[in-house]
Amino acid sequence: MSSIIDVANAAGLSTATVSRALRTPEKVTEATRARVMAAVEAVDYRPNLLARNLRSDRSFSVLVLVPGIANPFFANVTAGIESIAWRRGYSVFLGDTRDSRDREAHYEQLVETRLADGVIQLSPDYGFNARQRAASYPIVHACGCELTQAPSVRIDNAGAAREMADHLIAAGHRRIATISGPAANPHAVDRMKGYRAALEAAGIAFDPALVRFGDWSMGSGAAAANEFLMLPNRPTAIFSMNDEMAIGAIQSATARGLRVPHDLAITGFDDISFAAHSTPSLTTIAQPAEAMGAKACEILIDRIEGKAADDTVHILSHELIVRQSSATAN
Amino acid sequence: MSSIIDVANAAGLSTATVSRALRTPEKVTEATRARVMAAVEAVDYRPNLLARNLRSDRSFSVLVLVPGIANPFFANVTAGIESIAWRRGYSVFLGDTRDSRDREAHYEQLVETRLADGVIQLSPDYGFNARQRAASYPIVHACGCELTQAPSVRIDNAGAAREMADHLIAAGHRRIATISGPAANPHAVDRMKGYRAALEAAGIAFDPALVRFGDWSMGSGAAAANEFLMLPNRPTAIFSMNDEMAIGAIQSATARGLRVPHDLAITGFDDISFAAHSTPSLTTIAQPAEAMGAKACEILIDRIEGKAADDTVHILSHELIVRQSSATAN
DNA sequence: CTGTTAGCGCCTTCAT
């Protein structure tokens, strides 16, 4: 593997000149630049970025901490991150935490050992927030909750949930069940607020029997729906806090011979690609997943490079997408 | 940021001894080891891995080239890769090629510039295979096709497609349409072979009118199904070459008032998580996505570390999963 | 068992 020394020898120049010709061409004669390029070609030179990074104490890579890359929503956020990182010349380390605090901590070592210049956190988890305060390196949250501190990107989860519940109420529903995420999950907490606010505004009493906590998986959504449907006075609508659980709920309802939305309306949250193609298609809240990742990545790299230190909470806009699963019965 | 020198000073030892105490504890006294540990603690030392990697000319990271991380199947393969990389102390760079040759080439620079020790390729693309031959660094294919060279991991795509078509034929179908991936895609080519072999064995003439080429997306599956269903003599079954297109096909069929599987059987390929929860649930071929990624990663790291240079094609077993979408009519 | 020394490949003063 040829080094810059080989190029220098081949070109009859010093390594310093070669370095300059490659990195700051304007500081070098047109002629020498050509000589260097020829030499690079001749010895098939590729800079050793390990060395360059050591020298500059920068790695030009960012770490993305994702609770699970197999989750389509997070995968989309990650895709948004990658697109910006790519454009700005950074690589991305994939840190799949699998919701494990231990794994998360291990991955943070990548930054502390100089292998990454900063991190983008996709989990809204509190614990990490707390430690973040003490962190000496740049962190940006791409999927924040109300309590997430700046710099961060998020949507108005409570507001979006409120809109969805309002939508169901407007369609005439009074018994609206909800399939929440894990009780302590910040996104679930925020969305629960919106759900309850909508009920209250409509004068509908909150009924704990109409709340079940899933784990965001389709199976847990199916199980929750089954329980709701065995209730003596069963709900006429189910507001699920993500699309996967809603899809599971549709499956349960259909298996019991119920027609969605005629007998039971079901709504999701996120608008993953499968929402538009489920049977029936799923009414949901569209989150700008890629844009959230992209924005977070822009902010992070700006920080890393010492540009304007954005210290705000960016609230991107969501959108209620009405599809078949909540269409007004007729 | 404290360096090994700070630790050495704090402990009253040389940097070499500190390094040894940390990396090869057995070469050092119990007592000095304790002193070093205390000093590490005292100055809050974290090794600079940029420096270590330069010294050893190794990066302890692998690059995964994935056509699109938002694709659930590839996301699962990637998760399998990450789990092994994690276990063996490697980090993973996410190289999302978005099916672009240009992006792929750029990402390969990570290896050539010493930032990654090897690459795992998820695309079965021919072009890359060709270049691979000349590559000077370790490459392993995780989702190979028949033409993919070793070392690689794959399933028997033709065999699996054959099984699926046989399954439909056994259920009494004679007009079996197929929604293929892009015509030149190696996986599509392999699966087409199996489809045609099954027809031939059953004495069913191959009908080009029953073949449509999608792009693996749900939308393309829906469009293809629509075309099939407008045919004067329409098919009674559709064999889709992935689950997404099958889900799109279910949507089209249902929208036209057809019942699946009663009026039209539909099958997929991959067994992504949504296959089991679609309405109706989807008959498909289960590919061991995580295991494929994991195996490929094991092979790659073994190569990197100079262990047994596995130079074989690993064919993992698939499984036909029969669900509602192809249940025998009754 | 520990210390001294050298060098991985690059870039950046400091000279010229």
Added chain:
DNA sequence: ATGAAGGCGCTAACAG
């Protein structure tokens, strides 16, 4: 505009 020299932080000889 170019060259010489030093050093980023670490570890692997080589001595002792």
